[in-house]
Amino acid sequence: MDSKNVLISTTPVVLSYFAMNKKGTRQEVTKVVFDVANKMKGTNLSMDAVFRGYFPEGPIKSETVDNELWYWFSNNFLKECPDSDDNDVCFEKNIDQGLTVKKTFEEYKIKNLPKNLKEINWGDDANRIRFIEILSEALPCAE
Amino acid sequence: MPNNTKNIRDIIHGYIPIRQQDLQIIDTDIFQRLRRIKQGYVQTVYPCANHSRFEHSLGVMYLGTKVIEHLKDQLTTEFGVSEKRYYELYNTVIYACLLHDIGHAPFSHIGEKFYDKNEITTILSCQLKENGIIAELHGEAAEHELCSCAIALEYFGEMLKDQIDLELFCRMITGEAYNKKDKRVEDVIISILNSDFDVDKLDYCLRDSFMTGAKIVVLDVDRLISSFIIKDDKSEGRPVLAFSSKSLSTISNFVYGREAVYMWIVSHHITIFTDCIFIRLINHLMEITQKQNEYFGYDAICKDLKDDYDLISFIRHYKKGDAYAEHLYNQLFNRDYYKALWKNYYEYPSTEYHSYLSMVSRTKKTKYGNGLEDLIIKKYPIFSKGDFYIASTDYTKPLAPLQVKDISIVINGKVEKFEKIFAKTFTKDSKTDIPFIFVKDSKRSELLDILTSDKLADL
Numbered sequence: 001m002d003s004k005n006v007l008i009s010t011t012p013v014v015l016s017y018f019a020m021n022k023k024g025t026r027q028e029v030t031k032v033v034f035d036v037a038n039k040m041k042g043t044n045l046s047m048d049a050v051f052r053g054y055f056p057e058g059p060i061k062s063e064t065v066d067n068e069l070w071y072w073f074s075n076n077f078l079k080e081c082p083d084s085d086d087n088d089v090c091f092e093k094n095i096d097q098g099l100t101v102k103k104t105f106e107e108y109k110i111k112n113l114p115k116n117l118k119e120i121n122w123g124d125d126a127n128r129i130r131f132i133e134i135l136s137e138a139l140p141c142a143e
Numbered sequence: 144m145p146n147n148t149k150n151i152r153d154i155i156h157g158y159i160p161i162r163q164q165d166l167q168i169i170d171t172d173i174f175q176r177l178r179r180i181k182q183g184y185v186q187t188v189y190p191c192a193n194h195s196r197f198e199h200s201l202g203v204m205y206l207g208t209k210v211i212e213h214l215k216d217q218l219t220t221e222f223g224v225s226e227k228r229y230y231e232l233y234n235t236v237i238y239a240c241l242l243h244d245i246g247h248a249p250f251s252h253i254g255e256k257f258y259d260k261n262e263i264t265t266i267l268s269c270q271l272k273e274n275g276i277i278a279e280l281h282g283e284a285a286e287h288e289l290c291s292c293a294i295a296l297e298y299f300g301e302m303l304k305d306q307i308d309l310e311l312f313c314r315m316i317t318g319e320a321y322n323k324k325d326k327r328v329e330d331v332i333i334s335i336l337n338s339d340f341d342v343d344k345l346d347y348c349l350r351d352s353f354m355t356g357a358k359i360v361v362l363d364v365d366r367l368i369s370s371f372i373i374k375d376d377k378s379e380g381r382p383v384l385a386f387s388s389k390s391l392s393t394i395s396n397f398v399y400g401r402e403a404v405y406m407w408i409v410s411h412h413i414t415i416f417t418d419c420i421f422i423r424l425i426n427h428l429m430e431i432t433q434k435q436n437e438y439f440g441y442d443a444i445c446k447d448l449k450d451d452y453d454l455i456s457f458i459r460h461y462k463k464g465d466a467y468a469e470h471l472y473n474q475l476f477n478r479d480y481y482k483a484l485w486k487n488y489y490e491y492p493s494t495e496y497h498s499y500l501s502m503v504s505r506t507k508k509t510k511y512g513n514g515l516e517d518l519i520i521k522k523y524p525i526f527s528k529g530d531f532y533i534a535s536t537d538y539t540k541p542l543a544p545l546q547v548k549d550i551s552i553v554i555n556g557k558v559e560k561f562e563k564i565f566a567k568t569f570t571k572d573s574k575t576d577i578p579f580i581f582v583k584d585s586k587r588s589e590l591l592d593i594l595t596s597d598k599l600a601d602l
Contacts, residue, residue: 051283052317088548
């Protein structure tokens with residue numbers, strides 16, 4: 001077993017969040033990523049993210065999660081919700097962009113994850129399985 | 144200006160007054176090491192941008208001092224802070240600003256990727272205990288911030304413990320708020336150094352802009368600082384650090400200037416390329432030599448004082464005879480750069496690259512590169528390692544709706560957000576975060592063929 005720590009980017013968590021939920025605010029997504037990062041403690045996994053703010057129950061900010069959301073927003077995978085309010089920006093899947101976007105989010109649904117996420121260098125497949133378990137526990141599943 | 148000061152002439156702020164007691168920190172080998180840590184690696188595009196973390200740290204201290212001095216009246220009258228406590232907060236701000244980057248790695252954020260976060264958090268926990276801090280710091284800050292805090296406690300904790308609030312000092316550097324009703328003033332103090340509009344960002348935007356020669360951020364710093372105000376934000380249910388409306392034009396100058404700094408300096412395609420190559424070169428040589436701890440371990444930073452020059456020497460020595468390392472080295476140091484398929488968002492034909500983006504989504508980031516490269520090389524033997532690179536910016540996008548929302552401005556006595564006030568001129572369509580591909584000329588057409596066809600889906 002490769003005991004080396006595996007550093008996971010926020011990408012699979014953010015994309016899985018939107019695969020399983022129609023929409024989410026910046027704070028909701030950040031909290032889920034923070035939750036996943038916390039659940040990784042004591043395992044070989046760790047989250048490549050920086051969090052700031054009011055741990056554990058207050059508002060949390062993360063430049064890393066902002067960056068991730070901005071990446072997918074910039075590239076039209078996400079768009080701003082029409083009913084986004086003044087307090088927190090809300091994102092939803094940009095399914096108008098066609099099949100590629102739909103297919104990508106489909107791959108990140110929890111039920112499809114076991115056969116995906118193989119591109120990351122996990123060291124040991126047990127790390128991948130553990131990550132999927134953690135993600136399943138942390139994600140609110142509206143769809 | 145306090146008595147017994149020295150003045151250091153700074154290119155951005157003019158004379159920066161330094162107190163005698165501050166010299167006990169500045170004139171140490173560990174602080175002087177910052178002279179040999181470059182602020183960023185943008186001189187491949189802008190040759191004059193050779194400024195270091197040393198002058199940046201002094202600049203942040205200068206700005207932090209001005210802000211806390213400006214807030215004195217409000218803190219002591221409206222928030223009941225005693226004179227004695229104010230001077231403790233004053234010193235805490237000064238030293239947190241001065242020492243906030245002392246734990247930076249050689250080549251700053253490039254080297255930071257090679258820090259072992261577990262090692263640093265463990266050392267920091269010990270330092271906190273030894274200094275009698277029982278705070279539950281979660282260690283969710285960036286590696287260099289945790290390292291700065293640990294080094295500051297180890298080397299200067301004894302000297303500072305009677306002058307400053309050590310826990311607040313650590314929280315200012317790591318950005319972790321208290322979230323307690325009796326610590327609301329302290330949470331405001333934290334935001335001086337760690338928020339979406341803090342003195343750290345203010346200094347590096349001014350400095351990067353000036354030192355590159357781009358001069359895209361020009362603003363009235365005194366006017367801006369004089370508009371800082373602590374105000375209750377009803378939506379957040381706590382006081383926040385905001386700006387009064389008298390500096391609206393200065394704030395908008397700063398926000399739009401900051402966007403330009405990121406778009407044309409930090410996210411310049413050549414900066415992204417050289418960062419990408421540099422990280423791969425270091426990673427490759429560290430894997431071969433197993434010397435990561437000698438250059439990026441905690442002791443390497445604070446005892447061996449490893450700096451940019453050490454890392455360059457290491458690279459020069461160990462690249463010899465290693466074809467891949469020589470290949471990367473020649474690109475980086477002989478300016479033998481690959482061409483980018485597109486140089487910015489405006490040249491990026493996103494509609495033609497949807498399959499590619501889909502693949503990037505599955506493989507986007509590993510710590511040192513992108514998994515999609517390996518998949519393409521595996522499937523198409525025409526490509527070999529080093530024929531092309533996939534990279535993206537690794538910095539927070541300053542004009543994203545996310546960041547601007549948190550800049551508070553007081554309008555008619557009420558806290559409003561920047562985005563709302565500047566709704567007419569602020570565009571959420573400012574698209575700057577795209578993946579970049581750099582390819583050698585002889586393989587350009589083959590790569591384009593794969594990226595724009597359905598071939599990607601078969602990988």
